[in-house]
Amino acid sequence: MLTEIATIDTPAVTLSNFRIADEDLPPFRDMKFEDIEQLHLDHPGANDEAYRKRRDYIASLAKKFRETGIITDVDYTEEEQNIWRYVAGQLEELHQQRASQFYLDAKRDLGFSNDRIPQLSEMNRRLKELTGFRLAPIEGLVETRAFLRWLSFRTMLSTQYIRHRSKPEYTPEPDIVHEAIGHIPTFTNKNFADYSQFIGHGARIANDRQLEELGRLYWFTVEFGLKEEDGGIKAYGAGLLSSVGELEHAFGDEVERRPFDFEEVINHDFTYSDLQPVLYVIPSYNFLKEITRKYIESF
Numbered sequence: 001m002l003t004e005i006a007t008i009d010t011p012a013v014t015l016s017n018f019r020i021a022d023e024d025l026p027p028f029r030d031m032k033f034e035d036i037e038q039l040h041l042d043h044p045g046a047n048d049e050a051y052r053k054r055r056d057y058i059a060s061l062a063k064k065f066r067e068t069g070i071i072t073d074v075d076y077t078e079e080e081q082n083i084w085r086y087v088a089g090q091l092e093e094l095h096q097q098r099a100s101q102f103y104l105d106a107k108r109d110l111g112f113s114n115d116r117i118p119q120l121s122e123m124n125r126r127l128k129e130l131t132g133f134r135l136a137p138i139e140g141l142v143e144t145r146a147f148l149r150w151l152s153f154r155t156m157l158s159t160q161y162i163r164h165r166s167k168p169e170y171t172p173e174p175d176i177v178h179e180a181i182g183h184i185p186t187f188t189n190k191n192f193a194d195y196s197q198f199i200g201h202g203a204r205i206a207n208d209r210q211l212e213e214l215g216r217l218y219w220f221t222v223e224f225g226l227k228e229e230d231g232g233i234k235a236y237g238a239g240l241l242s243s244v245g246e247l248e249h250a251f252g253d254e255v256e257r258r259p260f261d262f263e264e265v266i267n268h269d270f271t272y273s274d275l276q277p278v279l280y281v282i283p284s285y286n287f288l289k290e291i292t293r294k295y296i297e298s299f
Contacts, residue, residue: 031138083163
């Protein structure tokens with residue numbers, strides 16, 4: 001049975017160590033990310049020099065965090081606030097119909113507003129109070145193992161820049177809309193926060209095959225998870241909750257919604273760029289947490 005997980009560059013943690021002290025965190029300067037100077041051609045802002053400059057400036061605040069450990073608030077422009085208002089407003093009605101109740105409660109508890117972009121610093125303070133989770137700004141995309149391993153320290157890496165104004169409904173990369181509307185509220189649930197930490201533990205010791213399995217598990221739960229609730233099905237995955245198109249599609253006739261089967265999920269390949277034809281429905285967050293604990297203990 002796995003009782004302790006250690007790596008050369010980080011302190012030892014255990015599967016029962018749900019609270020992580022500041023002194024137990026690895027140095028934030030060790031966070032690895034993809035080159036912020038490069039935007040893929042399919043990014044709506046790839047050829048917008050002003051957008052690229054603004055995005056790079058906001059990303060530089062994350063670089064400052066990696067040096068100091070202090071989150072710098074972003075003075076978002078009115079244009080950026082308008083993008084948030086548009087997307088958050090579009091999602092609000094759908095959330096009331098389709099989102100898990102704990103997610104709706106979490107948005108309220110975090111003080112979410114459809115009128116302004118929340119700051120990572122304020123959400124970070126609240127999460128630490130509720131479940132001991134932290135937020136850490138990052139400049140860009142993060143490789144799978146590097147991203148997941150931080151979850152073992154109850155820390156989520158989060159971008160702060162926002163998508164391009166020309167396509168407010170779409171982003172090919174995680175932005176503050178995806179992070180704040182999709183991911184961050186879920187960490188207010190203790191079982192889900194613990195589950196996320198377990199995935200992080202697994203990523204630190206997984207071989208390449210196991211890491212692929214963890215990536216699929218993360219995809220079909222954290223990003224595109226559904227849950228039984230009050231005799232129906234509700235969404236809790238960030239990829240669903242932060243996208244009007246994905247959320248509408250998830251409850252349409254084109255999607256097969258299957259009962260959650262762990263072995264099936266970790267062997268189910270997916271494509272990032274496509275709407276998902278199959279989604280999995282968990283009975284509870286505690287179920288997900290415990291079945292994942294047993295899986296990681298088998299590593």
